[in-house]
Amino acid sequence: MTPLTLYLAAPRGFCAGVDRAIKIVEMALEKWGAPVYVRHEIVHNKFVVDDLRAKGAVFVEELDECPVDRPVIFSAHGVPKAVPAEAARREMVYVDATCPLVSKVHMEATRHHERGLQIVMIGHQGHPETIGTMGQLPQGEVVLVETVADVATLEVRDPERLAYVTQTTLSVDDTSDVVAALQARFPAIVGPHKEDICYATTNRQEAVKAIAPKSDALLVVGAPNSSNSRRLVEVASRAGCNYAQLVQRASDIDWRALDGIKSVGITAGASAPEVLINEVIDAFRSRYDVAVEMVETAQENVEFKVPRVLREPA
Numbered sequence: 001m002t003p004l005t006l007y008l009a010a011p012r013g014f015c016a017g018v019d020r021a022i023k024i025v026e027m028a029l030e031k032w033g034a035p036v037y038v039r040h041e042i043v044h045n046k047f048v049v050d051d052l053r054a055k056g057a058v059f060v061e062e063l064d065e066c067p068v069d070r071p072v073i074f075s076a077h078g079v080p081k082a083v084p085a086e087a088a089r090r091e092m093v094y095v096d097a098t099c100p101l102v103s104k105v106h107m108e109a110t111r112h113h114e115r116g117l118q119i120v121m122i123g124h125q126g127h128p129e130t131i132g133t134m135g136q137l138p139q140g141e142v143v144l145v146e147t148v149a150d151v152a153t154l155e156v157r158d159p160e161r162l163a164y165v166t167q168t169t170l171s172v173d174d175t176s177d178v179v180a181a182l183q184a185r186f187p188a189i190v191g192p193h194k195e196d197i198c199y200a201t202t203n204r205q206e207a208v209k210a211i212a213p214k215s216d217a218l219l220v221v222g223a224p225n226s227s228n229s230r231r232l233v234e235v236a237s238r239a240g241c242n243y244a245q246l247v248q249r250a251s252d253i254d255w256r257a258l259d260g261i262k263s264v265g266i267t268a269g270a271s272a273p274e275v276l277i278n279e280v281i282d283a284f285r286s287r288y289d290v291a292v293e294m295v296e297t298a299q300e301n302v303e304f305k306v307p308r309v310l311r312e313p314a
């Protein structure tokens with residue numbers, strides 16, 4: 001078999017917010033029995049969703065698809081304020097699996113609003129996290145920009161009274177360009193104390209930057225609707241890897257495109273389970289004489305508690 005060096009990025013895969021969100025669904029099923037409803041994919045991964053569905057979770061897109069007499073869980077990406085308000089009005093049992101680092105951004109936006117500032121959100125239009133964060137405040141109080149070009153045409157209420165927040169899973173480099181453009185056009189704009197892009201996003205992008213230049217190809221295990229996973233593919237391409245691809249699992253690998261490679265980098269988005277990463281590694285082992293080299297650029301020890309309602313007996 002042909003020799004192949006496999007650079008395994010670390011950190012990769014599940015972050016603390018994803019771990020917590022999945023645990024919330026599992027614990028809710030244990031506590032209340034099936035079915036437990038989940039509004040939106042709990043995290044953007046089909047394998048995770050299918051596994052929870054088999055255990056009794058029912059995935060819906062909107063609250064009005066849920067019966068009032070069953071518990072409902074809100075996904076890790078966060079929800080507009082109107083969603084828990086409506087669940088409360090319907091007297092439903094609900095558990096919010098919004099990542100605490102997304103909730104932090106929600107609180108930040110609310111605080112700026114209370115001080116009379118209009119908020120510019122840097123994020124992707126239509127993404128549930130963006131919808132959730134913008135939905136913390138009344139319409140018009142948060143305006144969205146996606147790119148540096150958007151900043152040039154942005155219309156605001158008062159250029160002197162602005163703050164910005166961001167989605168947690170953006171490209172660190174692209175975002176710093178957008179922030180620079182905002183600061184150039186609106187010098188008084190207020191930013192977060194610490195970045196809104198989360199530790200997991202930042203660390204996974206850094207690890208990709210370390211392996212991409214020496215990898216003939218780089219595979220990111222993750223789903224097409226997973227924003228942070230797609231950013232890892234872009235980061236790999238920009239860091240000098242000629243062939244960077246998103247794969248959901250081993251069967252997605254285009255072996256013909258990999259013909260002649262001597263090294264491959266592997267990482268995974270924050271919502272991709274380690275079993276799928278192992279599946280991909282095993283697929284390489286069955287075709288090549290593989291030497292695995294782990295490239296660790298940071299260590300993570302973040303853990304988030306599940307909400308108290310799930311820690312109490314039924």
Ligand code: 0CJ
Nearest residue numbers: 043044076077169226227228271
């Ligand atoms: O939005 C989040 C809090 C990240 C959740 C984990 O990743 P994923 O793939 O479900 O979501 P993104 O599309 O936001 O990356």
Ligand code: F3S
Nearest residue numbers: 015017018099168198
């Ligand atoms: Fe939270 Fe970041 Fe993961 S915002 S869900 S820790 S990708």
